[in-house]
Amino acid sequence: MAKERTSKKKESQARQIWKRFRKNKIAMAALIVLGIIILAACSADLFWDYQKDACNIHVPQRLQKPSAEHWLGTDELGRDMLCRIVYGARASLTVGLAATTFALIIGGILGSISGYYGGKLDNVIMRCTDVLLAIPGLLLAIAIMSAFKPNVFYISLALGISYISKFTRIVRSAVLTVREQEYIEAAKAIGAKDHVIILKHLLMNCMAPIFVQYALAIGSRILSVSTLSYIGMGIQSPTPDWGNMLSGARAYIRGNSYLVLGPGIALLLTISAFNLIGDGLRDAMDPRLKK
Amino acid sequence: MEKDTRPMLEIKDLVVEYRTEEETVQAVNDINLTIRKGKSLGLVGETGAGKTTTALTILNLLPETTGRIVDGTIALDGDPIITKDSSGKSVAAKTDVEMQKIRGNKVAMIFQDPMTALNPIFTVGDQIAEAVQLHQKCTPKEAEKRAEEMLELVGIPGSRKTDYPHQFSGGMKQRVVIAMALACNPALLIADEPTTALDVTVQAQVLEMIKELKEKFGTSVLMITHDLGIIAEMCDEVSVMYAGSIVEHGTLEDIFDRTRHPYTRGLFNSLPNIKDRTARLKPIRGLMPDPSNLPKGCAFADRCDYATDRCREGKPTKRMLSDTHFVDCCLYEDGKDEDRL
Amino acid sequence: MIPVTVAVIFIVYLIMYLTPGDPVALLLGADATPELIAETRQKLGITDPFFVQFARYVWNLMRGDFGMSWYTGNPVSERLFAAIPYTVTLSLLGMLVALIISVPLGVIAAVRRNTVWDYSISVFAMIGVSAPTFWVGTMLILLFALEWKMLPSAFNNQWTSFILPTITQGFNMLASVVRTQRSSMLEVLSSDYVRTARAKGVSHFSATYKHALRNAVLPSITVAGLNFGQLVGGSVAIETVFAIPGVGRLMIDNIKLHDTPTVIGCMVFVSVMVSIINLLVDILYGLIDPRIKAQYVKGNKNGKRKNK
Numbered sequence: 001m002a003k004e005r006t007s008k009k010k011e012s013q014a015r016q017i018w019k020r021f022r023k024n025k026i027a028m029a030a031l032i033v034l035g036i037i038i039l040a041a042c043s044a045d046l047f048w049d050y051q052k053d054a055c056n057i058h059v060p061q062r063l064q065k066p067s068a069e070h071w072l073g074t075d076e077l078g079r080d081m082l083c084r085i086v087y088g089a090r091a092s093l094t095v096g097l098a099a100t101t102f103a104l105i106i107g108g109i110l111g112s113i114s115g116y117y118g119g120k121l122d123n124v125i126m127r128c129t130d131v132l133l134a135i136p137g138l139l140l141a142i143a144i145m146s147a148f149k150p151n152v153f154y155i156s157l158a159l160g161i162s163y164i165s166k167f168t169r170i171v172r173s174a175v176l177t178v179r180e181q182e183y184i185e186a187a188k189a190i191g192a193k194d195h196v197i198i199l200k201h202l203l204m205n206c207m208a209p210i211f212v213q214y215a216l217a218i219g220s221r222i223l224s225v226s227t228l229s230y231i232g233m234g235i236q237s238p239t240p241d242w243g244n245m246l247s248g249a250r251a252y253i254r255g256n257s258y259l260v261l262g263p264g265i266a267l268l269l270t271i272s273a274f275n276l277i278g279d280g281l282r283d284a285m286d287p288r289l290k291k
Numbered sequence: 292m293e294k295d296t297r298p299m300l301e302i303k304d305l306v307v308e309y310r311t312e313e314e315t316v317q318a319v320n321d322i323n324l325t326i327r328k329g330k331s332l333g334l335v336g337e338t339g340a341g342k343t344t345t346a347l348t349i350l351n352l353l354p355e356t357t358g359r360i361v362d363g364t365i366a367l368d369g370d371p372i373i374t375k376d377s378s379g380k381s382v383a384a385k386t387d388v389e390m391q392k393i394r395g396n397k398v399a400m401i402f403q404d405p406m407t408a409l410n411p412i413f414t415v416g417d418q419i420a421e422a423v424q425l426h427q428k429c430t431p432k433e434a435e436k437r438a439e440e441m442l443e444l445v446g447i448p449g450s451r452k453t454d455y456p457h458q459f460s461g462g463m464k465q466r467v468v469i470a471m472a473l474a475c476n477p478a479l480l481i482a483d484e485p486t487t488a489l490d491v492t493v494q495a496q497v498l499e500m501i502k503e504l505k506e507k508f509g510t511s512v513l514m515i516t517h518d519l520g521i522i523a524e525m526c527d528e529v530s531v532m533y534a535g536s537i538v539e540h541g542t543l544e545d546i547f548d549r550t551r552h553p554y555t556r557g558l559f560n561s562l563p564n565i566k567d568r569t570a571r572l573k574p575i576r577g578l579m580p581d582p583s584n585l586p587k588g589c590a591f592a593d594r595c596d597y598a599t600d601r602c603r604e605g606k607p608t609k610r611m612l613s614d615t616h617f618v619d620c621c622l623y624e625d626g627k628d629e630d631r632l
Numbered sequence: 633m634i635p636v637t638v639a640v641i642f643i644v645y646l647i648m649y650l651t652p653g654d655p656v657a658l659l660l661g662a663d664a665t666p667e668l669i670a671e672t673r674q675k676l677g678i679t680d681p682f683f684v685q686f687a688r689y690v691w692n693l694m695r696g697d698f699g700m701s702w703y704t705g706n707p708v709s710e711r712l713f714a715a716i717p718y719t720v721t722l723s724l725l726g727m728l729v730a731l732i733i734s735v736p737l738g739v740i741a742a743v744r745r746n747t748v749w750d751y752s753i754s755v756f757a758m759i760g761v762s763a764p765t766f767w768v769g770t771m772l773i774l775l776f777a778l779e780w781k782m783l784p785s786a787f788n789n790q791w792t793s794f795i796l797p798t799i800t801q802g803f804n805m806l807a808s809v810v811r812t813q814r815s816s817m818l819e820v821l822s823s824d825y826v827r828t829a830r831a832k833g834v835s836h837f838s839a840t841y842k843h844a845l846r847n848a849v850l851p852s853i854t855v856a857g858l859n860f861g862q863l864v865g866g867s868v869a870i871e872t873v874f875a876i877p878g879v880g881r882l883m884i885d886n887i888k889l890h891d892t893p894t895v896i897g898c899m900v901f902v903s904v905m906v907s908i909i910n911l912l913v914d915i916l917y918g919l920i921d922p923r924i925k926a927q928y929v930k931g932n933k934n935g936k937r938k939n940k
């Protein structure tokens with residue numbers, strides 16, 4: 001059988017994963033698309049003036065169809081769609097990254113404590129995640145947002161909190177599978193401190209599944225932030241965000257489909273890029289599952 | 292040897308590859324096997340030597356997307372399974388529907404890991420009865436009754452037919468698998484490491500049972516294993532497989548008493564010696580070569596104490612040392628049967 | 633399930649308790665006298681300590697009393713019960729449609745993997761998990777209501793107006809289940825027991841649809857259960873898109889009005905509904921998988937079955 005061969009290749013695991021990832025054309029395409037989106041979001045100021053082009057209202061130019069001057073047309077308040085879509089990437093990406101990272105840190109700490117120590121502490125933490133998972137994440141975020149001002153910081157916080165329990169679960173199960181392995185026993189036997197074991201040995205060795213989840217979670221958070229903005233509980237106009245752009249376009253979609261196509265496709269591309277990267281990472285880490 | 296008996300299974304010049312986008316793995320390299328009716332043949336070798344691939348090829352159950360039969364023929368009781376077409380290419384002689392009538396009926400297989408070999412959501416009775424109903428004209432009632440009988444035969448109370456696989460221990464599951472395999476009185480039983488996953492005491496019981504059933508029904512057995520003890524217990528003839536090739540073949544006595552190939556000797560030296568416990572084990576050094584990149588010469592040369600430049604330059608010549616004893620090693624290229632190890 | 637529900641209510645209640653907003657100002661308007669304000673506060677019970685308020689809320693809830701709306705002054709249950717049928721119908725229909733379509737699609741993709749079928753289904757599923765539901769809804773309105781004029785764009789209580797919201801609501805779950813079903817089917821098809829089945833002479837068809845499918849459907853059920861929360865959560869946006877007077881819409885409107893009792897009522901209802909669906913999923917799982925069923929039976933009888 002063509003089972004896993006005990007080959008002499010001594011490459012580090014990360015390099016092997018990267019090598020396999022690079023062969024995955026779809027995942028690489030997603031990485032490139034994401035790179036372009038990030039680059040555009042960073043260099044937007046080279047092409048536009050944020051206040052003047054993205055926020056200020058130009059009523060005479062409202063609802064213009066795509067043209068040479070406005071490639072994607074103008075919105076219901078006369079602002080250039082392309083400009084707002086590019087600036088909109090900033091909000092989405094910032095919140096997506098911040099919320100996911102926050103959830104990962106808190107969930108990572110709780111999950112590794114829970115998985116490593118087990119027992120009563122584990123029980124308590126797991127019951128808490130049960131409760132949090134019973135509330136739909138978006139509704140929890142909405143509830144939290146109702147207590148705060150809708151700005152990037154609080155939105156990230158709300159969307160992060162609503163994802164903590166998922167990361168706690170993922171990190172815990174990753175830690176559980178690694179915990180029983182011999183090198184952890186060995187580290188304990190030579191008297192390593194608990195936090196050293198958790199940080200150095202446990203977490204380093206369960207990076208793989210966590211990375212995959214990290215990529216997927218960013219996609220999911222961006223989706224949530226757009227939904228929050230769409231229902232008016234997220235990023236507020238005039239700050240451009242794909243969600244609130246779609247919300248603003250609602251009354252005008254008849255005959256102006258370009259208003260929903262632009263921001264919608266931007267969302268679709270960004271979120272699927274993160275999802276495809278996550279999928280690609282998972283395939284690269286576990287080549288057995290590859291089609 | 293009773294030369295008058297016709298062969299139950301005849302494999303000639305079989306070559307099987309696994310092809311993926313990244314590499315081509317040569318799993319089986321030009322092997323020949325013959326099992327006579329009512330006899331049992333042991334196929335010994337390390338993990339990854341191509342033993343399971345050989346077994347799956349007989350049933351035409353290689354993984355569809357990757358496995359490919361490159362060359363060779365297989366005949367079952369004189370009936371071709373793999374044959375050559377007019378251009379000399381090896382093709383399946385039977386359609387999948389025709390093969391379905393052979394699988395589980397004429398040829399049955401026992402798999403290595405009983406823990407995963409049974410479908411978790413069907414009762415064991417149903418799983419045995421399914422095999423019966425597929426091959427014999429009978430009502431569901433009769434099939435169920437037969438399943439019950441088979442369970443009794445392998446030492447499980449027939450009343451447990453309504454239990455699910457998770458309610459059985461590993462050894463019991465393997466008995467169920469065996470009951471399923473024998474339900475239609477196969478002429479050939481392929482046992483792929485049937486005891487590797489079991490406890491030692493259970494191993495002995497399962498082997499004893501296969502042996503009894505073999506004698507009772509005159510079944511031919513292809514026993515795949517890496518355990519020479521099982522071979523000594525169960526088999527009439529032995530083939531030693533290494534990196535997809537058969538390096539030595541002979542009767543039980545040929546292999547055990549007149550060991551000729553350095554690899555076979557290495558397998559014996561890897562076993563602990565009960566009579567002389569101070570003797571150190573002499574494991575075979577190194578690992579099997581990468582099957583996607585086999586060396587030009589003898590595949591065992593790098594691990595062999597007797598290897599010369601000759602071994603690394605080209606494949607050894609296959610030699611019959613006696614009527615029954617075959618060896619594939621450069622040491623015996625003069626064809627003389629003397630111990631050179 | 634009940635302790636989890638109480639804990640959920642606690643969290644929701646706590647968050648909303650901390651939310652700024654003065655019910656008295658809402659109820660009485662700006663020009664009320666201080667005495668009247670104080671009296672109303674007393675009457676509403678919001679001067680009591682948090683835990684007293686919470687205990688009273690749970691106690692009332694058990695009798696079906698969701699409290700009084702700060703905005704209308706009427707019982708919350710009136711508006712809530714008027715909204716519930718819409719949300720329940722759409723969520724369950726969405727889930728049903730998602731499951732009915734996604735399982736066969738996932739199976740086709742796995743059985744015909746690396747063909748055009750597989751690729752198109754996979755692309756479709758990737759769009760489904762990546763596209764925000766409200767955008768999908770908007771696009772459906774654009775195409776089916778405005779462009780082709782086949783279906784109504786807004787909700788009008790006729791069955792035709794259920795079609796687009798149902799598709800929208802189920803779309804995300806549909807895509808997740810397709811992906812799960814495809815990969816679990818692939819895994820099961822290469823499992824030892826399917827090989828065993830083939831080795832005993834089972835046909836390719838029967839091995840795929842009898843032996844593999846029932847096993848491969850289990851992870852999909854799990855994913856569908858887990859995603860149900862997300863599906864219901866999505867109703868806040870979908871009900872906005874299609875102007876449906878459901879629970880999500882009620883909740884969003886009342887958050888903006890700071891009508892805390894109504895918001896809590898909505899959240900509690902949704903959480904309970906999610907818990908019930910998850911319970912049903914567990915039961916369904918047990919029906920299909922004898923290993924799970926055995927766990928329940930064992931758990932209930934304290935291992936009496938051990939010496940069978």
